Amino acid sequence: MSQAKSSNLGYPRIGEKREWKKLLEAHWSGKIDAAELESETKKLRLSYLQKQRDLQAELIPVGDFSLYDHVLDTAFTFGLVPQRFTGGANTAAHDENCNCATGAHDEEAPASADAEAKVFAPGENGAYGLDAYFAVARGTKAFAASPMTKWFDTNYHYIVPELQGLTPKLTVNRPLAFYLEAKEELGIDGKPVIVGPLTLLKLARGIEEGKFDTLLDQLIPLYAQVLKELGEAGATWVQIDEPILVLETSDEDIARLNKIYAAFRAAAPGLNILLQTYFESVSRYEDIVQLPVQAIGLDFVHDRGRNLAALERHGFPQDKILGAGVIDGRNIWRSDLQVKLDLLRRIKQAAGAKELFVQPSSSLLHVPVTTRSEQALESKIRDGLSFADEKLTEIAVLVKALNEGEEAVAAEIAESVQAVAALNASPERNDESVRDALGKLDARRPERLSPYAVRRDVQAKHWPLPLLPTTTIGSLPQTTEVRQARSKWKKGEWNEEQYVQFLHAETERWIRIQEEIGIDVLVHGEFERNDMVEYFGEQLAGFTTSGFAWVQSYGSRCVKPPILYGDVKLLSPMTVTESAYAQSLTDKPVKGMLTGPITIYNWSFVRDDLPRSVVQNQIALALRSEVSALEEAGIGMIQVDEPALREGLPLKHEDWQSYLDEAVYAFRASTTSVQDETQIHTHMCYAEFGDIIQAISDLDADVISIEAARSHGDLVTAFEDGTYDKGIGLGVFDIHSPRLPEQSEIESIAQRALEVLDPAQFWINPDCGLKTRREEEVIPSLKTMVASAVALREQFAKAGAAGGAGAAGGNS
CATH class of the missing domain: 3.20.20.210 (TIM Barrel)
Known part of the structure; x- marks a missing residue:
């Protein structure tokens, strides 16, 4: 068995020149219909999968692609459409968090202008169509869009599920559809990606007091059905994202997680589950690594060293594979591959692992597509950058180093070390006037000339x-x-x-x-x-x-x-x-x-x-x-x-x-x-x-x-x-x-x-x-x-x- 495999957690949706964005806005403005939108975005989606294969990704995510937001996709998979859009209570919603730099729910194309209070019904298969999907995401004249807020501490916004009065039901096995598409169209045995049930419910609103576990018990068999059908279709791996585990995790949550993943194992015993976390260290490491899954993904970039410390202190189960997120999925800088290889060796030794998945620290949704388009940048800056495609190349180099020895990729490692060193040594990163100014800052908090009570009276006379x-x-x-x-x-x-x-x-x-x-x-x-x-x-x-x-x-x-x-x-x-x-x-x-x-x-x-x-x-x-x-x-x-x-x-x-x-x-x-x-x-x-x-x-x-x-x-x-x-x-x-x-x-x-x-x-x-x-x-x-x-x-x-x-x- 190989010592390491390359695994990606998610790929940017927008395209190298924002082709995805242009298709969406063409549809919203009435220039293309739903059929053309779906056919053209399918071409994009398949091209992304082919590119990841070309970049030597072995575990390629499928189902991470979205026409708006992956949390909204998960809600629609389980029929969680707010009642006001389906003829239920006509309640209002609002943005929870605005990005002043953009303006919430205000894309560059105008929202659809429904003249009436149109309600949406599911199709014969129980799934809601694109008109309902975009209505929930963007609102209509009659109904406010669902809330939108930041995805953990990133600058990406997700649509907050609204669960008032709803009972989940499986409307369409979305992960299965994307898995079959990749397999049939490209021969790729992809790794379906889905937001986990605990994260989905923890991020939702409108759950009545005391009803959280009722909803969870309703969701578990629906998720289990999704996984069962994936296993029957031949899927080998599925990635279940539970980033909620980097926040405070209670004893009650640990009990819920054990129930969830025991049910999943029973439903699909032949399907391997990668339980993926990111953006920080997991809060209950010893409990999380004992969950009944085949692999656990940890962020070793934004964990402030805590995941690594927990790994070295407590070890790692020998019946599981560790997904080592060592390439930064949220920032754009090229990695010193020697430093990353040393980190992987340290992780491998602490885990006692026979096999590792080498991964980005999170989905690459949060970085641009490729540096190839940045020819106008100074070479020392461009050479120091790594966008999504380049990060996958970095992962492939690290995997080869682990499997075949460092000498097999000595040139690639040396090039990365040199590029990072050149940027660090550049005059722009070593401006003595800036360093001198910083050195003159007092460690004490800077103060105005007078306290506010005095300034208030001065300003009263002045203004x-x-x-x-x-x-x-x-x-x-x-x-x-x-x-x-x-x-x-x-x-x-x-x-x-x-x-x-x-x-x-x-x-x-x-x-x-x-x-x-x-x-x-x-x-x-x-x-x-x-x-x-x-x-x-x-x-x-x-x-x-x-x-x-x-x-x-x-x-x-x-x-x-x-x-x-x-x-x-x-x-x-x-x-x-x-x-x-x-x-x-x-x-x-x-x-x-x-x-x-x-x-x-x-x-x-x-x-x-x-x-x-x-x-x-x-x-x-x-x-x-x-x-x-x-x-x-x-x-x-x-x-x-x-x-x-x-x-x-x-x-x-x-x-x-x-x-x-x-x-x-x-x-x-x-x-x-x-x-x-x-x-x-x-x-x-x-x-x-x-x-x-x-x-x-x-x-x-x-x-x-x-x-x-x-x-x-x-x-x-x-x-x-x-x-x-x-x-x-x-x-x-x-x-x-x-x-x-x-x-x-x-x-x-x-x-x-x-x-x-x-x-x-x-x-x-x-x-x-x-x-x-x-x-x-x-x-x-x-x-x-x-x-x-x-x-x-x-x-x-x-x-x-x-x-x-x-x-x-x-x-x-």
Whole structure:
């Protein structure tokens, strides 16, 4: 028997040039029908399988391909379609988590516009069709889409299963269909992939109290039937993903897992199960490795060394195969194959394993397809990159080294060592000016000149704002004309002067619109920005941008994170010209707009040769220079957005405090150089804030705005249970919905918040940026928002409650 086999856990769906995305959007816009969509995506799917075979993958995943999301696919496999889409209760759903850089459920093609409350029925085989599938994913005119949130701590979003009132049933054996397709079309004996039942239920919502195990007992025989049919069809291996096992795992969960996998073994005794985990170390190693499965996959890249320590401490069962995830499935850097080979030997020795599966640490869904398309990058950077295809090649080299000896791949190993060393030795990674600046940072937390209580009074005199001042989050509609102008400039069709003239005209138009609406604190609109992270990555030293390094964020929405490969520093001011021009047009304050260090880090492909804290602090020092330049240019309100602060929390609670301490330090290093009169704002996307409210306060921003319109009641409780003394704007209308808010709704949301917040703290603002919304939606919504603020001020005045100072400390 071979010592090692190469195993892949999942492959990118989108295609080298986003062919998948284009097909989806063509279907949604009515250009191709469902039959053509399915036939064309089948060609893509088969090409991906053939490519993996060509790259010497031995255990090739099938069924990891999706037309939207793999969790949604699993829900549909078991008939878990929300009742409102099938004629049951017409309940609403909402996004649990928005990505400010993209806008939730807002792909580039318009959603289907059902004029009626259409309900969906299963076909004769019990399966729901594509129309129902996309309706749940994207919503219709009548029914809200299912919730969407981040897949663990990645930037991929999954559709949250809604289980209210549902009983699972097997509608179609999706893994079997994909297994047979690969076998019949390509002769590939694939490894079907499916999300495991414990993970599926743990990630779902709407499970009635005490009904979790009832649902699990209903699901187990359905999964068992899927596995039984796979075994009967000749499948050798199946990959069951249970990433939930890297979170806290209770004794009750261990009992459930034993029941689940004992039932699976009984149903399909001839089928081998790879129980796959990823993104962190498993929480109950000794229990997990004893489960009745044939192989267990562990992440040895993002485990913080814990899986390896557990393996060396407790060993590994000799009747199981260890899936060793040693190639990073979430980042884009080439591996030093000598280091990886040494790690594999250490793993093999600790496990006492006769056989290993050499794998990526997770599905390759989270990385771009291939570096072959990146010929425009500098060779030292390109040679240091490894996307999905290159990672499979790395795995093949490691497998050959284990099976045939290191000398069989000596040239490949030496090439990888040289490429990594060359990048590490490059001037861009060894900038002494950056190292000197970091060395001057005090270990103590950076502080503003004065505490907030003093700054509040100073700003009250400096900024004569009314009670409940109004503002927006930053971005304004990016129309087709704005995108076309940027494209013409980048292609050289417009010169710099033409482009700047366009930007100035658009900025002035929106300054006037904001003034006419009556907004108190204005924004310049960010018309020059393609993306809230990529824009800064294009201008800061240490970053570069790729041509085709796209990854799926959700649905057809793809993002192209900047590549942070070197030491970061500010070369020249990035935002001062646009901000100063906007401020010159009005007597009202205009906020300068920056993306914060934690979000830039979290939404980039980041170098892996330095600790997170060091890289964050490099970004922070660059932003600190930009903040100072804005202040010197007369910009007295500066917003440093951190929408990714909460989502970057480690998966294990024991690691939270160090992460939060480092995040607070970096934010404060960015913002504390300013005078007391300068007001620092920040913005965060909705999440559970109650458990990190102290860290939010510790940022010491003068004003924070939080995306909360859809979950306002839940969020307000965080401020009931804790004390927050700084300015705050809880978004009063949902920018992700095309419907226009009613004044009564906005007033109701604000009044609920004002039950627990001092009116002197409270700002009135939308819950997120307005980049993705149409002008005809934005202007009336902002008018209603301002009218609501005026009405609320009048109510306070009549009640004798207007205390004279807004959240900025201004006069009413």
